[in-house]
Amino acid sequence: MGDEESGRNSGESSRRTFLSIGAAVGGALLACSDSGDTPAGDSVKRTGKPPDEYGERSPFEKSVRKGSVSRYPEAGSTRTPLQDSHGIITPSSLHFERHHAGVPLIDPAEHRLLIHGLVERPLILTMDELKTFPSVSRIHFIECSGNSRGEWKPKKGATAQISHGMASCSEWTGVPLSVLLDEAGVKPEAAWLIAEGADACKMHRSLPLEKCRDDVIVAYGQNGEAIRPEQGYPLRLVAPGHEGNINVKWVRRLMLADQPAMGREETSKYTDVLADGKARQFSLTMESKSVITRPSGGQKLPGPGFVEITGLAWSGRGLIERVEVSTDNGATWTDATLQEPRHRIAFTRFRLPWTWDGTPTVILSRATDETGYVQPAVEALVEARGPNSDYHNNGIKSWKIAADGSVTHA
Amino acid sequence: MFVLAGLLVGAGAAQSPTYKVGRAPTADEVKAWSITIFPDGTGLPEGSGTAAEGKEVYARRCSECHGTTGQGGESSALVGGQGSLASAKPLKTVGSYWPYATTLWDYVNRTMPFHNPGILTDDQVYSVVAYVLHLNEIVGENEEMNRQTLPKVKMPNRDGFINDDRPDVGPKSEK
Numbered sequence: 001m002g003d004e005e006s007g008r009n010s011g012e013s014s015r016r017t018f019l020s021i022g023a024a025v026g027g028a029l030l031a032c033s034d035s036g037d038t039p040a041g042d043s044v045k046r047t048g049k050p051p052d053e054y055g056e057r058s059p060f061e062k063s064v065r066k067g068s069v070s071r072y073p074e075a076g077s078t079r080t081p082l083q084d085s086h087g088i089i090t091p092s093s094l095h096f097e098r099h100h101a102g103v104p105l106i107d108p109a110e111h112r113l114l115i116h117g118l119v120e121r122p123l124i125l126t127m128d129e130l131k132t133f134p135s136v137s138r139i140h141f142i143e144c145s146g147n148s149r150g151e152w153k154p155k156k157g158a159t160a161q162i163s164h165g166m167a168s169c170s171e172w173t174g175v176p177l178s179v180l181l182d183e184a185g186v187k188p189e190a191a192w193l194i195a196e197g198a199d200a201c202k203m204h205r206s207l208p209l210e211k212c213r214d215d216v217i218v219a220y221g222q223n224g225e226a227i228r229p230e231q232g233y234p235l236r237l238v239a240p241g242h243e244g245n246i247n248v249k250w251v252r253r254l255m256l257a258d259q260p261a262m263g264r265e266e267t268s269k270y271t272d273v274l275a276d277g278k279a280r281q282f283s284l285t286m287e288s289k290s291v292i293t294r295p296s297g298g299q300k301l302p303g304p305g306f307v308e309i310t311g312l313a314w315s316g317r318g319l320i321e322r323v324e325v326s327t328d329n330g331a332t333w334t335d336a337t338l339q340e341p342r343h344r345i346a347f348t349r350f351r352l353p354w355t356w357d358g359t360p361t362v363i364l365s366r367a368t369d370e371t372g373y374v375q376p377a378v379e380a381l382v383e384a385r386g387p388n389s390d391y392h393n394n395g396i397k398s399w400k401i402a403a404d405g406s407v408t409h410a
Numbered sequence: 411m412f413v414l415a416g417l418l419v420g421a422g423a424a425q426s427p428t429y430k431v432g433r434a435p436t437a438d439e440v441k442a443w444s445i446t447i448f449p450d451g452t453g454l455p456e457g458s459g460t461a462a463e464g465k466e467v468y469a470r471r472c473s474e475c476h477g478t479t480g481q482g483g484e485s486s487a488l489v490g491g492q493g494s495l496a497s498a499k500p501l502k503t504v505g506s507y508w509p510y511a512t513t514l515w516d517y518v519n520r521t522m523p524f525h526n527p528g529i530l531t532d533d534q535v536y537s538v539v540a541y542v543l544h545l546n547e548i549v550g551e552n553e554e555m556n557r558q559t560l561p562k563v564k565m566p567n568r569d570g571f572i573n574d575d576r577p578d579v580g581p582k583s584e585k
Binding site for chain 2: 071072074075100101114116121122123124125126129132133179182183184185194196200201202204252253255257259261262263264267268271273274275276277278279280281282283284285287373374376380381383384385387388392
């Protein structure tokens with residue numbers, strides 16, 4: 001497929017792209033109905049590419065993870081382009097990243113998991129041995145508790161990727177942690193699990209043991225294949241609903257203890273300073289949240305007419321029960337349709353058909369989870385926590401639609 | 411359904427291993443892997459150091475990123491900010507924010523220097539930890555830090571944390 005053709009397609013699409021984000025992506029999709037000459041372009045005239053061993057996306061697809069440039073890139077992050085997402089699964093290659101010491105290269109044949117501390121039978125397991133245990137596959141989001149950190153400030157994220165892209169959703173496969181804990185025999189004095197990774201910072205976090213009994217997975221699979229290196233290859237903890245950092249990647253050691261480690265990431269970081277100067281610690285649960293991904297910041301409506309408003313909602317406490325959308329800056333709210341089947345502690349796609357009459361407005365969404373908790377306004381969070389609570393911002397996000405159809409942060 | 415299956419298998423297996431997979435680690439293996447230092451000092455190795463000794467370690471191994479005085483470097487400030495937490499601009503450092511001195515030992519030993527963690531000896535970790543604490547005016551220049559003394563160091567923000575009490579907004583917070 002020549003450059004000639006892709007050039008032509010993207011040129012033509014610029015007239016009509018329904019929601020243009022400046023990429024050739026929309027162009028490629030619309031070109032067939034749009035080009036005016038043949039209904040399907042030149043693809044019908046020549047044979048295409050033969051089968052291949054490991055697939056790649058179309059060269060017309062340009063959506064990528066983006067991060068900010070930092071002095072120490074190994075302690076950096078990238079965000080998922082949520083504005084381009086379909087359905088509820090994040091492609092593994094677009095799952096957000098947050099590393100504290102870079103992505104280690106680990107040979108699975110060399111990797112070991114040590115389970116020790118307050119257990120009857122300390123264990124060392126190889127990857128092959130781990131895969132002989134009973135396994136589960138579940139769809140869960142993972143969200144960095146620093147996601148939407150910029151949304152505390154008046155100058156807010158211009159796109160859904162910037163404001164909410166440190167959340168992603170995958171199907172994870174692995175051994176239930178409870179199976180491994182029972183195999184090792186947890187002693188009654190044990191109250192905490194300390195998980196540690198095999199990266200250069202030996203990332204470690206403490207998790208109350210009662211949370212480990214629920215649905216934590218020691219995972220080796222992501223979206224049908226081995227976990228990606230950036231996501232913890234060959235082994236990670238998936239602790240559904242808990243802040244991203246707890247989902248320790250490259251996990252090599254699980255220690256049972258009677259106290260938490262009080263490591264740097266549960267004291268200096270991931271704690272929130274409240275108005276009186278006290279800081280809240282062990283805020284593990286990611287609370288109910290949602291964001292409209294289309295139309296969202298950086299996109300443009302082609303003109304008045306039909307628009308499907310769609311977005312993602314999630315809660316660390318379980319199922320999303322309801323998502324309401326307002327197209328008049330919060331004056332009135334309408335229930336969006338939730339994509340079924342819904343999964344606990346997973347992205348839930350919502351959709352609402354709407355006709356835009358061409359007048360400037362503000363659109364927003366708010367999610368309610370199965371506990372009845374309703375996603376609050378950012379102002380309500382600031383009211384409760386003060387202005388310097390760094391992490392755990394699950395406030396409502398609004399987008400402004402201008403008369404020319406362009407969408408920006410409200 | 412999956413959840414249930416997992417829990418049932420788990421419950422039945424509480425006393426003896428079900429799958430007989432894996433092997434027991436040797437005592438040396440466990441020792442080599444166990445780097446967690448707890449607030450009560452559990453895990454701290456033998457060895458010691460003072461701020462006076464740590465000054466040189468810091469200058470050689472840390473100051474390029476954290477600044478010669480623990481401030482003004484390209485990476486996180488390690489010094490300052492005491493009394494700032496309730497202000498409009500809290501400065502969170504080892505001195506103003508960290509509740510336990512043991513966390514500093516654990517973190518420096520496991521993670522620093524950033525590009526080559528693990529190069530410091532236990533004595534060097536004790537001394538550079540003493541130096542960072544001294545820069546924050548928490549310990550004296552010649553006060554020896556070791557596995558007995560370090561856990562007893564009272565950090566200024568030791569009592570500055572509360573456990574998660576959310577939800578803190580909306581109908582659920584009014585219960």
